[in-house]
Amino acid sequence: ETGVTQTPRHLVMGMTNKKSLKCEQHLGHNAMYWYKQSAKKPLELMFVYNFKEQTENNSVPSRFSPECPNSSHLFLHLHTLQPEDSALYLCASSQYASPSTDTQYFGPGTRLTVL
Amino acid sequence: GESVGLHLPTLSVQEGDNSIINCAYSNSASDYFIWYKQESGKGPQFIIDIRSNMDKRQGQRVTVLLNKTVKHLSLQIAATQPGDSAVYFCAELIQGAQKLVFGQGTRLTINP
Numbered sequence: 001e002t003g004v005t006q007t008p009r010h011l012v013m014g015m016t017n018k019k020s021l022k023c024e025q026h027l028g029h030n031a032m033y034w035y036k037q038s039a040k041k042p043l044e045l046m047f048v049y050n051f052k053e054q055t056e057n058n059s060v061p062s063r064f065s066p067e068c069p070n071s072s073h074l075f076l077h078l079h080t081l082q083p084e085d086s087a088l089y090l091c092a093s094s095q096y097a098s099p100s101t102d103t104q105y106f107g108p109g110t111r112l113t114v115l
Numbered sequence: 116g117e118s119v120g121l122h123l124p125t126l127s128v129q130e131g132d133n134s135i136i137n138c139a140y141s142n143s144a145s146d147y148f149i150w151y152k153q154e155s156g157k158g159p160q161f162i163i164d165i166r167s168n169m170d171k172r173q174g175q176r177v178t179v180l181l182n183k184t185v186k187h188l189s190l191q192i193a194a195t196q197p198g199d200s201a202v203y204f205c206a207e208l209i210q211g212a213q214k215l216v217f218g219q220g221t222r223l224t225i226n227p
Contacts, residue, residue, distance in 0.1 A: 001157075002158065002160070004158070041219075042204070042216075042217040042218055042219050042220070043159070043204070043206075043217035044217075045214050045215070048213075048214070055213075056213070056214060058214070090158050090159070092158070097213065098213070099147070099208050099213060099214060099215050100146075100147045100208055103161050104161070104215075105161075106157075106158030106159045106160070107158050108156065108157050108158050109158055
């Protein structure tokens with residue numbers, strides 16, 4: 001609907017598992033974002049990529065590892081997660097990485113549960 | 116994907132009534148504000164924005180008001196419809212920063 005797709009939509013993993021979240025945008029945008037949305041906190045920016053280069057890492061633990069092979073695809077590799085990492089992970093994209101001029105379009109999110 | 120859990124402020128209105136959703140921001144250096152709507156199972160969707168050199172901006176059935184004196188932002192939805200049921204949250208951009216800071220959100224429920 002928004003031109004940003006995320007897979008899987010739901011993921012349950014153990015603390016010792018390794019999994020990856022995928023995001024793809026079909027809007028021709030150059031900037032992509034990962035956000036975390038927890039039940040008790042506002043939406044938190046995790047990473048920003050602009051033209052495939054990481055421009056923002058918002059003090060995210062190293063157990064979250066992003067990858068941006070091209071401007072249309074963004075991955076979030078997960079390993080050795082904790083139960084408190086359970087949340088909705090949202091991907092977004094925008095024409096450029098300028099929040100004051102470029103509307104961000106969000107995907108539907110991946111609901112992650114860490115057991 | 117549900118956006119938030121059990122601790123959101125909630126607002127219930129009758130279908131057809133007007134809704135007002137409020138947001139307080141903390142940084143006087145914020146110069147750009149956005150309202151988002153998040154329906155169940157979906158990501159946030161841009162509704163309307165306003166810059167700090169404006170007090171009011173209108174869209175289709177929505178109006179955003181900005182009171183810089185008390186650092187307050189509101190979203191008015193006219194003639195609410197069942198499709199307006201969602202979580203609404205504001206975001207602010209601090210002058211010179213390159214990332215948005217989001218509010219907690221308000222869950223709007225439309226009663227038939």
